[in-house]
Amino acid sequence: MASVEIPNRSVFRAAEVCELAAVPPYVLRGWEAEFPDLGVAKTAGAPRIYRKADVERVLRLKHLILVDGLTLAGARKKLMEEGATAPVPEEVSDSDVAAMMGEAAHAGLRDVKRGLQWILGVLEGEGASNEFALRAQPAKAASAKKAPAKAKGKAKK
Numbered sequence: 001m002a003s004v005e006i007p008n009r010s011v012f013r014a015a016e017v018c019e020l021a022a023v024p025p026y027v028l029r030g031w032e033a034e035f036p037d038l039g040v041a042k043t044a045g046a047p048r049i050y051r052k053a054d055v056e057r058v059l060r061l062k063h064l065i066l067v068d069g070l071t072l073a074g075a076r077k078k079l080m081e082e083g084a085t086a087p088v089p090e091e092v093s094d095s096d097v098a099a100m101m102g103e104a105a106h107a108g109l110r111d112v113k114r115g116l117q118w119i120l121g122v123l124e125g126e127g128a129s130n131e132f133a134l135r136a137q138p139a140k141a142a143s144a145k146k147a148p149a150k151a152k153g154k155a156k157k
Helices: 014-021 025-034 052-067 072-082 094-100 103-123 131-156
Strands: 011-013 048-051
Touching: 011 014, 011 052, 014 025, 014 048, 014 052, 025 052, 025 072, 048 052, 052 072
Parallel strands: none
Antiparallel strands: 011 048
């Protein structure tokens, strides 16, 4: 197998790891199931990101399985013998993850942040004084008009 040049970055997406290792995504997911410490999820439900050490480990796994002909159990045993059971924990900073996100994701997060700040303001008693309040008022007025009709229907029964 030819050696792979890993870019000098601290984090990688799953698709990038698959491309570097030349394995399909389902293979990487299978290896994650066998080696749960492979990759890092910032939060539950978030896509996994991979440190440079994880990429090196994926490449080593591929070599052990495809070149040396080991099973996953054999590869796990070999990695344990080599002392490579888990990469050295390194912090993955928020800025590393932010660098991977596109502008659309940043804009969406800014909208969510503004909405949460508005909710916090309402809960703290500052009232609804921004664009989110203006959007919510027509819905409240419409529901207020429907409320008496529902009350009449209940009264007839």
